[in-house]
Each structure stands twice: as structure tokens, then as C-alpha cells.
Amino acid sequence: MRMIKKNSIFYVMxxxxxxxxxxxxxxxxxxxxxxxxQDYKLMGERPYIGFDNYNQVLHDPSFWDALWNxxxxxxxxLIFGFIAPLILALSLNEVMKSWxxxxxxxxxxxPHLLSWVVIGGIFIFLLSPDxxxxxxxxxxIFGIQPINFMAEETWARMIMIGSAVWKDMGxxxxxxxxxxxxxxxxxxxxxxxxxxxxxxxxxxxxxxQLMNTMKVILLLNTLGIFRIFDxxxxxxxxxxxxxxxVLMVYTFxxxxxxxxxxxxxxxxFFVVLFTLLLTSVVRKMTRFDEV
Amino acid sequence: xxxxxxxxxxxxxRTFDVLNxxxxxxxMLTMIIPFANVVALAFSSGMASMKPEIILxxxxxxxxxxxxxxxxxxxxxxxxNSVIVTVSGTILHVLLSSLAGFVLIQPHLPGxxxxxxxxxxxxxxxxxxxxxxxxxxxxxxxxINTLSSLVLSxxxxxxxxxxxxxxxxxxxxxxxxxxQIDGLGMFRIFTTIYMxxxxxxxxxxxxxxxxxxxxxxxxxxxxxxxxxxxxxxxxLKSMITxxxxxxxxxxxxxxxxMAGILISIIPLLAVYPFxxxxxxxxxxxxANKE
Numbered sequence: 001m002r003m004i005k006k007n008s009i010f011y012v013m014x015x016x017x018x019x020x021x022x023x024x025x026x027x028x029x030x031x032x033x034x035x036x037x038q039d040y041k042l043m044g045e046r047p048y049i050g051f052d053n054y055n056q057v058l059h060d061p062s063f064w065d066a067l068w069n070x071x072x073x074x075x076x077x078l079i080f081g082f083i084a085p086l087i088l089a090l091s092l093n094e095v096m097k098s099w100x101x102x103x104x105x106x107x108x109x110x111p112h113l114l115s116w117v118v119i120g121g122i123f124i125f126l127l128s129p130d131x132x133x134x135x136x137x138x139x140x141i142f143g144i145q146p147i148n149f150m151a152e153e154t155w156a157r158m159i160m161i162g163s164a165v166w167k168d169m170g171x172x173x174x175x176x177x178x179x180x181x182x183x184x185x186x187x188x189x190x191x192x193x194x195x196x197x198x199x200x201x202x203x204x205x206x207x208x209q210l211m212n213t214m215k216v217i218l219l220l221n222t223l224g225i226f227r228i229f230d231x232x233x234x235x236x237x238x239x240x241x242x243x244x245x246v247l248m249v250y251t252f253x254x255x256x257x258x259x260x261x262x263x264x265x266x267x268x269f270f271v272v273l274f275t276l277l278l279t280s281v282v283r284k285m286t287r288f289d290e291v
Numbered sequence: 292x293x294x295x296x297x298x299x300x301x302x303x304x305r306t307f308d309v310l311n312x313x314x315x316x317x318x319m320l321t322m323i324i325p326f327a328n329v330v331a332l333a334f335s336s337g338m339a340s341m342k343p344e345i346i347l348x349x350x351x352x353x354x355x356x357x358x359x360x361x362x363x364x365x366x367x368x369x370x371x372n373s374v375i376v377t378v379s380g381t382i383l384h385v386l387l388s389s390l391a392g393f394v395l396i397q398p399h400l401p402g403x404x405x406x407x408x409x410x411x412x413x414x415x416x417x418x419x420x421x422x423x424x425x426x427x428x429x430x431x432x433x434x435i436n437t438l439s440s441l442v443l444s445x446x447x448x449x450x451x452x453x454x455x456x457x458x459x460x461x462x463x464x465x466x467x468x469x470x471q472i473d474g475l476g477m478f479r480i481f482t483t484i485y486m487x488x489x490x491x492x493x494x495x496x497x498x499x500x501x502x503x504x505x506x507x508x509x510x511x512x513x514x515x516x517x518x519x520x521x522x523x524x525x526x527l528k529s530m531i532t533x534x535x536x537x538x539x540x541x542x543x544x545x546x547x548x549m550a551g552i553l554i555s556i557i558p559l560l561a562v563y564p565f566x567x568x569x570x571x572x573x574x575x576x577x578a579n580k581e
Binding site: 007009010011013014016017018020021023024025026027028029031032035088091092094095096100103104106107108110111113114115116117118120121122124125126130131133136137166197198223226227229230233234235237248251252255256261264265268269271272275 | 308319321323391402424505506508509512555
């Protein structure tokens with residue numbers, strides 16, 4: 001008891017945090033689960049209806065579209081968003097002049113700093129058929145008809161993947177570079193003694209030594225797949241919606257726009273389930289726990 | 292190794308260096324050209340900005356885009372809303388997360404284990420997956436259409452608490468003990484000793500929070516539908532993406548849109564030098580302890 005009294009100041013300090021998390025993290029989780037089994041109306045009775053909401057979601061073709069879009073776009077971002085910054089980091093690492101290296105990092109990081117509204121807006125503008133930079137270049141160089149990138153289903157997903165990879169490339173590259181900086185210089189010295197070429201140094205020293213960093217980044221990015229929202233919310237338009245709407249957008253549409261809260265809550269729990277499933281698969285595949 | 296082979300390798304190295312630099316420059320251009328384009332358009336006149344031309348420098352220089360977006364389209368109010376939410380949210384976030392981090396380094400604190408798992412577990416809850424119930428909670432608390440809902444969204448995070456805890460752990464605990472003997476209260480010890488010694492950590496989460504709050508989109512979209520309470524990002528979004536749909540609004544020429552984008556970028560560019568200095572260092576330091 002005396003211990004508790006002596007430490008009371010600490011409990012006072014911790015109090016707001018506990019209340020906050022209880023109210024804005026744990027309670028919503030429980031409430032979400034409860035709601036997913038209810039015929040939830042904003043007013044009046046909210047009878048429990050068993051798995052009806054889940055059933056509804058599973059029989060909604062646009063849910064399956066959203067799931068497939070999430071896997072397609074999210075998977076693309078996961079793969080290319082991993083490879084591109086890795087190549088970039090290896091390439092930056094070979095640069096000897098430090099001013100050039102610093103400038104490159106400075107410039108490449110900027111898109112990560114900006115919101116998806118800004119980046120999405122710039123992309124929409126650059127790709128617009130009448131006055132966008134890309135089409136103007138294409139017309140000038142190849143003399144082809146302008147392509148309405150943001151309205152064509154074939155391009156839509158690729159643009160989403162491409163812009164996401166482009167935006168976060170600089171950020172992930174810095175994480176890789178930090179990993180490279182942590183590699184012991186003696187390994188490179190030894191490699192040079194053995195007359196290893198630069199490529200051999202990368203192949204036999206840098207890449208194997210970077211394995212742990214790679215696993216962490218891969219796992220973090222996997223968690224991000226089901227969280228894609230801002231980007232699609234900004235860049236979607238009716239012409240391509242069915243090809244790019246991801247699960248988060250689907251939940252938002254169902255819950256907030258159509259006010260069908262029960263099914264939306266059920267869909268959210270599918271997202272939780274998929275996240276858990278995918279994370280454990282990636283953990284297994286990368287043998288993450290052995291790190 | 293004979294000279295000829297060395298020389299050949301030198302040549303190959305140099306070719307590689309040139310190609311490598313070219314690759315990086317090309318990549319940088321994909322970032323520089325669009326932004327140059329945005330800046331040039333923002334400072335061009337409405338007429339010039341609507342012409343289908345590639346411009347990297349302002350044409351027919353004018354700042355009418357800025358005055359239109361700021362005054363006629365009244366971007367001022369969303370801008371101020373964003374400032375209020377970002378500043379107050381960031382201060383509260385740093386203060387409360389640091390306090391919790393400070394509590395969690397105390398040895399022999401009954402219930403500490405529980406508190407740590409309580410904090411850790413919140414990091415497993417996907418924020419977006421509780422989007423709908425969060426909306427309901429805010430509704431029950433009558434927070435919908437208030438800026439408070441935006442300040443409260445993500446006001447404390449497990450990540451920041453753990454990061455600050457790691458920073459505080461690197462301060463020798465004897466300091467806390469001797470300060471206590473000198474009669475300093477715990478809160479004073481926290482502000483005068485710990486917060487000062489963990490400056491890198493504070494700067495890290497502060498910048499992190501500042502940027503993510505300024506860029507926040509899903510929370511205002513979810514909680515706000517009163518047009519006097521919307522934030523800059525939401526205002527900008529409707530200006531950029533709905534402009535084509537509601538082309539009756541002749542005010543929104545390209546230079547106006549680009550001026551809006553630039554205005555929203557300025558605060559971020561203002562903190563960018565600090566991010567360069569603290570951000571990565573902070574993340575690495577914070578992550579490597581434990």
C-alpha cells in the first residue's frame with residue numbers, strides 16, 4: 001500500500017494514457033465486434049442478427065472486387081516498393097561524392113513528406129489527357145493520341161502501384177542505407193583483399209548482411225497492404241472505381257456513405273483477419289522470428 | 292595483379308560510376324520536374340496556366356492564383372483549422388507520450404508490466420480496421436464536427452511511448468534518484484532533466500507527428516462534414532479532384548489549384564531541414580536500444 005502511495009504521481013501521469021487507449025483503441029475494437037453482429041441503426045433497437053452481416057458482405061460482389069484490388073495493388077506496392085528502394089540504396093551507396101549522395105537523398109525523400117492529396121493531385125494533373133506533362137511529352141516524342149490514364153481501367157492499378165512506390169522510395173531507401181551503414185567495414189576490407197569487384201562486394205557482403213533489415217522492412221510493408229486508403233480516396237474516380245477501390249475504401253463507402261454500419265463493421269473484421277493471416281505467412285516465409 | 296588488368300578494372304569502375312550517377316539524376320528528375328511544373332504553374336496567370344504547354348518556369352508571372360485560392364476560395368479557414376489541429380495535437384502527443392514513457396522506465400513500479408503490455412497491444416490494433424466504431428465512439432461523445440475529434444485522433448501512440456521510453460532508458464537512473472534526494476518533484480525531474488536530455492527523441496516524435504497530422508486525411512473525412520471545420524487537406528482534395536466534375540466553378544483554373552498545393556507544402560518544407568537532422572538519427576537510436 002505504501003508503495004502505491006509513494007508511486008501515486010506515476011499513476012496520475014499514466015492516467016490520461018490509460019483512459020485514452022481504453023476509449024479510443026480497446027473499446028472501439030470490442031464495439032466493432034459487437035456491431036458486426038447487430039442490425040445496427042443509428043436510432044432505436046439494435047437486435048443481434050448472428051452472422052447476417054458477415055453473410056451479406058461475403059455475398060457482395062463489390063467486396064470481392066475490393067479484396068482482389070487490395071491484393072493486386074497492395075501486392076504490387078509490396079514487391080516493387082521493396083525492390084526499387086533496395087536498388088536505389090545500393091546505387092546511392094556506390095556514390096563516392098558525399099555532396100551528391102546527400103543531395104540525392106534530400107530530393108528523393110521529399111515525396112514521402114507530402115500528403116496523398118498533394119501527390120495524388122500532382123499525378124492526376126500530370127496524367128491528364130489535355131494539358132498533362134506526360135501526354136504532352138508522349139505527343140511530342142511519339143506523336144500518339146493522348147491517353148486518358150486516369151480513366152482507363154488498364155492503367156488505373158498500375159498508376160496506383162507506380163505512384164505509391166515513387167512516393168515512398170526515398171523513405172525506404174534511407175532505412176536500407178541505415179542498414180548498410182551498420183555493416184562492419186572489416187568485411188569490405190577483407191573482400192577487397194581478396195580482390196572482390198564492386199559487384200562481388202554487393203553480392204557477397206552487402207546483400208547477405210542486409211538480410212535482417214530487409215525482413216523488417218518487408219514485414220512493416222506487409223502490414224501496410226490493408227491500410228491503403230488516402231491514396232485511393234484521392235485518386236479514384238467513377239471510371240476506375242471498380243478496379244482500384246480497396247477494402248478500406250469499401251468499408252468507408254458502406255459505413256459512412258451508405259450508413260450500413262453492421263456490414264461495414266463485419267468487413268472491418270475481415271480486414272483484421274486478413275492482416276493477421278498475411279503477417280503470419282510473411283513471418284513464416286522470412287523466418288522472421290529467427291532474427 | 293598486372294597493370295593491364297588494374298587499368299581495365301579502373302575503366303570499368305569509371306563507366307559504372309557515370310552510369311550510376313546518370314541513373315540517380317534521372318530518378319531525381321522525376322521528382323524535380325513535376326514540382327518545378329507545379330511551382331511554375333502556380334506563379335503563372337490563369338490564362339497561361341490553362342494552355343497545354345510544358346512549362347518549368349512561370350509564364351506571364353502573376354500571383355493571382357494565390358490571392359484567388361486564399362481570398363475568393365477562402366482557403367484561409369481550412370488552413371487555420373489545420374494549424375490549430377496540428378499544433379495542439381502535436382504538443383499534446385509529445386507531452387502525453389513522453390510522460391507515459393517516463394513512467395514506464397521506473398523500476399519497482401507495481402503494475403508496470405501490465406501497463407507496458409496495455410500500451411504494446413494497442414500497436415497491434417489496426418487503426419483503420421476500427422474506423423467505423425471510432426466514428427460511433429466520437430458520435431456518442433458528441434465530437435462529430437468538432438476540431439477536438441481531430442486532435443483526439445491519434446493523440447497518443449504506443450510507438451511514440453516506446454520510442455521515448457527507449458530514450459529515457461539511456462539516461463542513467465541515478466540522475467533521477469539524486470534529483471529526488473535534492474527534493475525535486477517527479478514532474479520537475481521529468482521536465483527539467485529527462486525532457487532536456489532526450490531532446491533528439493522529443494524532436495523525432497514531434498516532427499513525425501507534425502507531418503502526419505498536417506497530412507491527415509481519413510480522420511477529417513470521417514469526423515467532419517461541416518464546411519467551416521474542414522481541414523486544409525480536405526479542402527484541397529475537393530478543389531483538386533472535384534474541380535473537373537463541377538467545371539461550372541470557373542474560379543478554379545490550374546494556377547489556383549497549384550497555388551493551393553504550394554500553400555499546403557510550405558509548412559512541411561519549413562520543417563524539412565530539422566527532419567533531416569533529427570528524424571533518421573532519432574529513429575535509429577530509438578530502435579537500437581532495448
